[in-house]
Structures are given as C-alpha cells and as structure tokens.
Amino acid sequence: MTNHWRDIKNADVIMINGANPAEAHPVGFQWFMKAKLDPTKGPGSGGGAKLIHADPRFSRTSAVSDMYLRIRTGTDVAYFGGLINYVIQNNKYHDEYVKNYTNASFIINKDYKFKDGLFSGYDAKKRTYAVETWAYDNEPGPDKYAKRDESLKDPHCVFQLIKNHYSRYTPEMVQTITGIPKEDFLKVAQIVGEMGRPDKVMTIVYAVGLTHHTTGSQLIRSAAVLQLLLGNIGRPGGGMNAERGHANIQGNTDNAISWEILPGYLKVPLPGQKTIEDYVKVSASKRLLGISWNFFGTNYKKFIVSLLKTWYGDSANKSNDFAFSYLPKPAGNSSWMTIYDQALQGKMEGVMLSGMTAASIGPDSNQVLTALSKLKWLAVMDPFPTTSSEFWHASGLNPADVQTEVFMLPTTHWIEKDGSFVNSGRWMQWKDQVIPPVGDSRHDHWIVAELFHRVKALYQKDGGKFPDPIVHLTMDYKDPLKPSLDEIAREVNGKDLKTGKRLATFAKLMDDGTTTSGNWIYVGSYPEKGNMAKRRKGVQDPAKNDPTGMGFYPEWAWTWPLNRRILYNRASADMSGKPWDPKRAGIAWNGSKWVGDVPDYPPKMNPKDPKAWLPFTMNGEGVARLFASSMLDGPIPEHYEPVESPVKNALHPDMSASPTAFLYDKAAKRENRFGTPDEYPIIATTYRLTEHEHYVTQQVPHLVQLQPEPFVEIPTALANERGVKTGDMVRVRSKRGKIEVRAVVTNRVGQLDLGGKKVYQVGIPIHWGYVGIAAEMHPEKSKFWMANNLTPFVGDANSRTPEFKAFLVQIEKLA
Amino acid sequence: MAEHFVQPPHWEWYIVGYFFCAGLAGGLYVLATLLRITGSPRNDAVVRAAFLAAFPLVVACGILLTIDLGQPLRFWHMMINTTPGDGGLNFKPWSPISLGTWALLVFGIFSFVSFLLALWRRGSSTIFEVIGSVVALFLASYTGVVLSVSNQPVWSDSWAIGGLFVASALSGSAALLVLLAHWRANSSWSEPRLDRADRYFVLLEAALIVVFFVTLAQAGTLAKTFSGVWLVMWILVFLSLIPALLGSAGSRRTLSAVAVLVGVLLMRYVVIFSAQS
Amino acid sequence: MPEPVGFFTDTSICIGCKACEVACKEWNQLPGNTPKFGDGFDNTGQLDAENYRHVKFVDLVGDTPIVTGNGNAWLMMSDICKHCTNASCLEVCPTNAIVRTEYNTVLIQQDACNGCRDCISACPFGAIGFSESSGTARKCTMCYDRLQANMQPACAKACPTQSIQYGTLSQLHQKADARLAALKKQGYDNAQLYGRDDSIYGGLGAFFLLMNKPEVYGLPNKDNAVLPRRNNRMGYFGGFVTAAIGIVAGLVAFRSRADAPPAKGAEPPASAP
C-alpha cells in the first residue's frame, strides 16, 4: 500500500478491483465502511464515500458496495484504460499534478512504437522485448538529463503517447472486452472523472484479482496510471493500495522472500557483476533531472554495504569488497513455478517447504505433484500435516511409486511465537506469544539456525568448493542455536559499528563498512529507544495520539520508512507546499518546515526554492512514471487476453494473449496443457472465502463448520441448462484436471455479452484439499477438492505470477 | 396469513404418550364420575375399573413427562422457583404448561384417592369426584391448550386443540371403558351405555376436528398438517371413528373401541408431529 | 439498575463474515454442530443451542451485470435472540428459568432450566435451541457474564464493520434513526427499523435496520408478532365448551332410564335413542 488501512476512511471514492476485502480483509474493511458512513465524504456534495466494485462475481464486498460491475476476469486493463481515455478526453485529469509530478512531459525515444499489439523491440523467438526504444530522449550534455516538453504537446512526450494509446479504449471497446455495459461504465467514469479535482480524492484498492494474471503487473499499472492522472498518489484518501496476503506477507516481501531481491528491495546481483561498483552501476537508478534527488540510487551502495556488514561482520571489509563475492549471482529465474519446473525436468534434488503447501497452491497441481514425486527428498516445516507432507495421497499418484523421502519438521505456529507482523500499510506491529508451543514443535528460526550450524560444521570439516559464504556468516546471538526474534529485530535495524549504538535513521548508513543494517528500510524500527513496533498509543486518546486527525497515529507501532504513513506524501501538497485539499492534508510547508505526516522529503527543504527536489524522491526522474521502461512487457499497459480465453483480443486479434507471458511447458518442451474454447467454453476464476485462510484452517473445527465443503458458484442460467441445483455434485474439468464439488446456483455469477458473444463465468473457492477435518470426513471425495487441479502453469512476464484467476473449464452434473 | 419463524421444540413420542395417557386418565375419571351420578349401582364394576385404571395412567403421565425433560431430575423446578433470590412456588396461570403441571399434580392426588377407595371397594363422596373431574377435564384440555399457547405453526393457529383433546379424551376413555367392560364381569349393564356415550363423543370429536381444520384454514396454515403423509393419517383418524359412529355389538364393538383408541393416539401424533415437520 | 442495553444491528453494512458467530462460540465455549453443507454461504442454518448467532443470507441478486449492493441485493443479517420486551419464551417458561436481568435482557438460567422446551415452541424467532449435552434450552445470554465485568458482548466486539453495535438502548435508537434517515435520503425506500418501536413484542432489545420487509429475512411482521398467551382464553374456552357438551352427552348416554339390562349374550339395542 502507498497508504494504509486506516487512511481508507479519508477517501471520497473507493474503487475496488481484483479484491474482495470484505471477505479477504474483513477487519481492514471497517475503514471502507467508515468512509461510506461519513457524510462529509463522497463525490458531488458528499453523503458518504462511494464504493465501486468491479469483479467477475458479486461477493460480500459487492453486497455493501454502491455499485457493482460484473467484469470479465483478466480485463481490468481495458476498464482502467477506458477510464484513462475518458479522463484525458474530457480533461478531467489533474493538470498541475500531471505536469509537475509525473513524467507526462518527458520525451520518449523517437523509435518507440506500438503497433498491432506489439511494442517496439519484440523478439518473437525469445518472447521478450529489447527496451532501448522505450528510453527517454536525452538532453545533450554529460548528465544525460531527460528532455521535457512542459506544454505536453510534443507528439513523443509521454502524455501524448498515453493519450494516443488509450484513444482506442472507447466505452464501446470497454463493453466488448470487459462485458460491462457502456452506460454503466459511463456512470462510473463520471464519478471517477470528478476525482481529478484537488478537493476530491479516490483510492484504488486491489489484491490478487489483479496480480494472478499473465498480465498482472500491467493490470496494476493501468490503475496506477489512472491514479496519477487524477493526482491521487501521495494523498491521504488516495493511493494505490495493495491489500496483502498473509498477516506478515508485507514483512516477507520487505525481507526478500522473492528470489530476485535482497532485503529492502535491493536487486539480487547478476552474473558478471564482480564488484560492488559493477553491481550498483546496473542496479541503482540514475538521476534523470537536475532537480531529482534520486534518493534510492544515490544511496544504494550504503545499503548494500551495510547489509553485507550485517551478514559477514569482520569478514566483510574494504579489502575484499565487503564480501560481495559471497553473494550468489543466479543466472536463471528462481521463482515459485520455476522450482517445480526444474523438479519436473529432474534437475532438483530436494525441496524444503516452510509455511507453504506446494501441492495445493498450484498452479496445475497435478503437474506440481508429479514434480514433487521426482524429488529425492522433501522436507516440510509446518505445524500441521499439509497436502505436501501427505502428497502421495493425491489422486493420480500411486503411493508405491512415489520414491520421494518426506521429512516432517513440526514447527510452532505463529500464534506460538512472538515477533512482528508487517501489515499491508507497512505497519510493523509486535505481537506476543499467545500460547506455548505444542509438543515437540520448534520455532522455524531455531530449526534454520541448527540446520545452518550443522551444514557449517560439515563445511568446516570437509571443506568444499566455496565454503566462505557459509563459514563466515555471523550468528551473533546469545544462543546461536536458539536466536530470539528480538535479537534478530535489533540486527535488522542495524547499528553504528564505531559507537555500537543502534541507528535511528537510514540517513546515517555509510558505505565504508562502519554501519550495519539487515534491511535499510527498517532502520529506525528498533533504535536505542527500544522496539518501536511495540508502541500502542491509539484510540485511547485520539486527540493526543492522532494530532492531525488524519488517522496517522504516529506512536502506534512503526511504519517503514521512518514511520512514514503515506508514501510519496510530498505529492499531497502543490508545488508551493500547500495541501491540495487542506481538509485532508498529508504534509504541508509551514514556512520553515514540513508538518503533518513524516515527510517523504527533506524536512526543511523549502518548496519555493527553484532547486528544491521534485516530489517522487526515490525515482531517478523525481516524478512518477506514467510510462515505465522498467516493465518487461511494455511501457504502457495494454490489454491482452488471458492465455486461456473464450474470445480473441478485440484490439488486436492476432496478438491476443500477452506476447511475453512465460510459457513454462513450451520452454521446457513439454506438451501443451491449454484448453480451447470449444472444449472448455466456460470462464473460471478462483478466490477466497471469509471463513477459511487458504488451507491451514481446514484444521480449525469452527471454521470447517462454517464452510465444510468445496463448491463452485454457477450462474442460474447455466445451471438450468445443465439441470443442476444448489447442493448437487458437479464435475468441473479443465485441460489439466478436474474437481468434483457441490454446485451453488446463483445470479451472483452470470453471463457476459462480449460484443454479441455470450459467455458464462463460474467461481471456485480455493480452500480444500485431501488434508484436514473435512477431508477426513470424506476421504475418497476429497481427492478431487483441489481448485488448482484446474489452473494453468503459466506466468506473468515480470513476476512470473501464475494465472490463477482466468482459465477455461467445462461443467457436468454428477449422478 | 399467519407466518411462523419458530423452531420445533422436538416434542415427540413421550409427549404423544403423555397426552394420550392424560386424556384417557382424565376421561376415565370423568366418565366414572358421570356413571356414578347418573347410573345405578349396576355401573359400579365399570366405575371401579375406571378409577383403578385412571391412576396408573396418571403415574405413566408423570413418568413420560419427566423422562421427556432434558434434565429429568429437575422436574420439581416446575413447582419450585430456584432462581436465586426468588424462591417460593412457580405458578404462572397464563402459562398452560405451568398450570398443567399443577393440574397433573392435583389430579394425581384425586385419582390416587379414588384409586385407593376403589381398591378398598369403598365409595367416596360425589363432591370429591366432581371436583376431581373438573381437574381431570382441565388436564385433558390443557394438553391441547399448551400446544395452542405457543408460536408453532398449526398449534398456535387454532384455539380448538384444547376442545379437540377434551372430546378425544372422552371418546378414547369411553372406548377404553367399553373394552374394560367387555372383559370384566358385571359390566354388561354399562357396556351399551358406554357405547352410546362413545358414539356421542366420537361425533363431538369429529366435529372438533372439523372446527380445527376450519381455524387452520382461516389462518392459512391448513396445508402444513393436511398434506402428504399427514393427510393419509388424518384420513385414518376419520376412518377410525366410523365403526363407532355406525354402532355395533359384541366383538365388533370391541374392535370399534380399539379403532377409536388407535384414532385418538394417531390424532395426537399427527397434530404433534406435523406441526414440527 | 443499569440502563437497558441492547444491540442495534445495521444489516446494510453487514458483510456476512460470521466473526460474530465465531466470537460467540469462543466466548461461550460452544462446540458447534457437525459440519454440514447448507447452501454454500449459510452452512450454520439456524440459531440453536450451539449457535447463539446466525448470519442469514438472502440472495435477491437478479441476472443483470450491474447491481447496487448497499446491503440491498444480497441481504445479510446477523440473527440473534431479540431480548423482547414482551418475551414469548419468558411468558411460557414453567420453571421461571427465564428471567429478565438487571440489564433488561432475557436470560435462561442454565441451572434452573429443566429442558421442557416449551420456550422453544414459543419463541417466534426460533432463537432457542435444546442442548443435548446440557439437557437445557440455550440461547444468547447477551453475554451476561461480560456485562457484569463491564465488557461489551463478544459478538459486537468482534464485528469488524460495526454492523452490530452494543450500547444503551436510548443511544442506539438515536443512531439507528440517523442511519435510517441517511438511507431514506439515498432512496432506499424499503429500509426500515425493526423492533425499534414497540410494534414488535413491545420493542426489541436487539433491534435491526433492515433493507427489506421483515418476512424476507424470516422475521415476523407486525401482524404476525403475537404472544402465545393470545390463545389462552379461546383455548380454554374451547376446552370448556367441549367439556360441557361432553358432560351433557355423557349424562344423556348414561341416564339410567328403565331399560332393563340386556340378558347375557343378547344383542344390545342397535342404535341410540
């Protein structure tokens, strides 16, 4: 989230796409309801914020939204593109913001082109783009600053490119692609257009309904472009707000759960980068304008050096380039699907799973299960048996044939340990242990520590090809076999090695090896003053604890970076430092300093100074990107069909699906596992229900009572065609597998009219498998309960996120 | 139209049995009293049989009612208030179940005394029996009223169940006495009279079933009890009345009495189960 | 005496999350029933001895691609014992196990109840269930134990949207009136308060803002919200009249006219005179 949960109460319009917060984030949803019930919020003359929910299914979020739009899954780029077009054509954008705070005025390379669904630079063989033609046109001179046209008239300036690009997204086109009737779309457009006014603000809320597509990254970017045009980024009540997943998934991402980043979003080094200099040169952003601070790029080296000092202590010093050589430099992709793809190809010896069940979470579970059965060993660290630790029970596997040796390492559940959760709003909140560990279970960090020490001992004893990264790793904990999370939190915060004192801000990090920090964005979370995540000054005394009344509550827990509640908050004020909407100030220049939230800006920098930095201090541009050359699948979001779709792309039928989506089976020369619309005419999507947390709650009796059995939501009309009633058993099949579950017949899902072609959408909750209380009640049936038996093994070009949310199926009634 | 959103109390066989026994016990006592008042000493054998049978049936009532409770050992809470600070007796005249419990207790005393006297072949005072009969009639009637005083469909849609249960208590007990008379010596004088009475009572019962249906039809909930298997049972209930209405003698008379008794039981069964279905 | 307290449940902002159901079960240590598929979203089915809260779902969504939700199309309502001012259950309970507490709530004292289940047949909202394990009737206690410790009921505490609001009834009435006015202004003509005034059982301690007619939610409307005792008078009267007729009929049948006792084995008269 650029903003945070509580901030949603400040919005006039809450646009929800690809998310079902009432069900997936019910507690955070209270802020949506606060906004709705607040008569001072809302478009027009107020009367309560308006919730606009676009979703393939009418869900519990739709039930309390002011407007629900039945959208075809995977088509939100068309929806947002249509809104972008409306906003530009009708001059509803926030002119001053767009000119000064975005790269609208930047001139792009003259060779940049977009034609027939392809951007310039496409290599059809590799299915990738060469991005040179997407670059900015440079001013002459040594700094290579970007050329700009502040009048936004130059045909090669970003604004004109965007305007031109989206002119194809007419309301009619939106209807044809998304299935949203033109009139309804225009109703939404009108409300959204109003949000370009400085005194109005809209937030866009999304989650995995946008990410789980081969076009996921661009789906999100299309919404961000709209928000930038409306001037809503950086403002309270605005922003692009990703509702994250597990209670601590934000903390996980910050601390490098993804293979391509190091803690604090530093990039993983690439092969050939021999020195820190090489690494920083490629990884850090460059200053593109004289008045751009380029904070991240400028300080990149400090962050990586401090990280290496944290990990390798005295073994990291100037003479060995701070042990940079110890870092792995992977040549290939190592994302989730790649792991199982490698296993399928027999290139993986063993896998350790911790807090995640590979077998259920798919995609294409049958393929993943085959992959697991090709491993020599599988170690599962989990408080409960999972579909992975019991994977040989799956349908299609013969236990006798599975040679994989499976180890179960019972861990404590997070409820049995303390530590921090970082929520979607980047709030790091410390929690206490609620109940003591059960039985012989051990904390994950103890298991990992012990494992590490045993491996280290082996290296010390036997040597090895490159033992240094292992034997030199520091483990400066009181009991190195049993580190406490408090110790780790202090280590992550980092310290000044000269004084031995913990730091309070990353501004103090150095690139000379005199500071440590396990994650630069967490500097300040645990300074000498103590654990900031434990602070709890909240609604006991709102007047005192929330002085601005904006819901910042600065002394409740701690937010990265530096306890800033709203990212890019410099953009909440105009060029002179006056808030766009004084009633909803983020920060304001009071003549001598910035007040309000913790400013995303030098606290005393006078905005009227001609040399004052531009507002988006992290970027090389100093402004936000409407046009982004850093994306692998195109600088401007374009609508592509899901890989399995019942229709051809109405914009460019010959370039229907994303040309850069990563097709694993094809790349590995395996047989195609995609279905065609004649065989599988029905669109399916998968999702969560309030009552379960993925798979783990299959162990919780109260929740199994609330949602005992899997089902598929089927439109009434389709159900009538197939003679199916609620409660009947049906088989849902895709090219990859099948499930056999109950039918829930309802108009909450329905038919779409796509330019004359009628298609049905059905919805499948993900929460069941062959493990858990319900599965034990139905041991045979539960073999066909896993939603991911159906989903395709294909990934987004940028993130390799699977296409869980759009695929084709066929449905039959079971006797 | 009356709409109901209640849940069934799951009053089932014990309660059917209780209502059946309570009706018969009450009816026997009343008939014995009436025979005593109107008849000659030639009825004595039957009167004695009635008093002898009434009390065991009351005991059965108490047992059935108690074991139907979720907490049988707390049956006495019906009479004694255990709410901290309150204490005293529980007596809620507007609650038929409260009133009925007392009625059962009081009738238990009457029927016990009459039982002992009958055992010792002593006569008792007519006043005593008349008062006992009033309580007996109340007992038979309240078992129906307790159903009406609820919010269950069917039950609460008719005020006639109290009457219906009285009528069927009388017809059932008359039928039972016919049987007893048939098997006992010295009862032949009473038997035709009982048979005649039974015919009247059966007529009364039939009339009340009709009234019951009319009240349900008015409330719009007739279909709930007058459809499916329940409809079949109602037809059987009506059929059970016919032999007695036509009148007969000898072994056919006992058969028709048995039919009446089965009908009485079945009628209570349908009323109780159909409403809760 | 504390001021009367209760719940105002605003169904227009209920998200059917069932946090209230679970919180209630946790607090009251209710085991819950055997898992059973209902209709996909409502698998609890009813209020009973293991579910003092039950979120009802009423799907009125039509087959059109755009719908105004706003609590209007897919109705969700967290149902509970209404803590009626004129409580049918309390009226019939023979053991006086059901009492009105100092908070003006209706409570079944578990140690007094003997499980006769008359209250179940009486409660017009189906709010009471019989517990096989305790052998008693059970329903929402309005968290009597929490109230005594000055805590709000568990369900209200857990409700994320504050669809369930706990407080003194006078405060809640005001809030409800304001919310209803706002909805009316937005054109929700069917929106109505249920049990806020005395037209339903003299007023409900747990009252609701509904987005449609009470019947749609499975609630008795004004005409159907009647007390069991309404049938007392006519019920006994019916019994009395029948008894009177019966006695007369009996007297007629038994009258000892001079007809001689039939000889042993002889046929009795074929029909009555």
Ligand SMILES: Nc1nc2c(c(=O)[nH]1)N[C@H]1C(S)=C(S)[C@@H](COP(=O)(O)OP(=O)(O)OC[C@H]3O[C@@H](n4cnc5c(=O)[nH]c(N)nc54)[C@H](O)[C@@H]3O)O[C@H]1N2
């Ligand atoms: N109760 C509960 N809460 C959870 C979780 C849980 O398992 N249970 N899991 C947590 C985790 S890990 C995550 S990641 C989050 C996920 O939170 P959400 O993303 O909100 O969860 P989903 O239900 O997967 O998907 C949201 C909605 O996206 C819709 N959708 C699918 N495709 C499209 C599309 O193309 N466009 C649009 N506009 N909508 C689409 C689906 O119909 C669904 O209603 O939830 C978290 N919270």
Ligand SMILES: Nc1nc2c(c(=O)[nH]1)N[C@H]1C(S)=C(S)[C@@H](COP(=O)(O)OP(=O)(O)OC[C@H]3O[C@@H](n4cnc5c(=O)[nH]c(N)nc54)[C@H](O)[C@@H]3O)O[C@H]1N2
């Ligand atoms: N078709 C389809 N597939 C999907 C999705 C979808 O929307 N559609 N969503 C995807 C998404 S966003 C996600 S996040 C995944 C979720 O998939 P998972 O993350 O696999 O799901 P959970 O059940 O949350 O798994 C968490 C596991 O962690 C264990 N656990 C809990 N606490 C601890 C702990 O402290 N230590 C350890 N070691 N284990 C612990 C639990 O017992 C449980 O087994 O599913 C993905 N798969």
Ligand code: SF4
């Ligand atoms: S499960 Fe936890 S994290 Fe998720 S909404 Fe509920 S309280 Fe929040």
Ligand code: SF4
């Ligand atoms: S709702 Fe039912 S149980 Fe609750 S007080 Fe009213 S009558 Fe009694």
Ligand code: SF4
């Ligand atoms: S079941 Fe318990 S609470 Fe209900 S009426 Fe009987 S004694 Fe009273």
Ligand code: SF4
């Ligand atoms: S008030 Fe207490 S007992 Fe009643 S429903 Fe709420 S949590 Fe359950």
Ligand code: SF4
């Ligand atoms: S907790 Fe609140 S929002 Fe959730 S179902 Fe219950 S009443 Fe509705």
Ligand SMILES: [Mo]
């Ligand atoms: Mo997730």
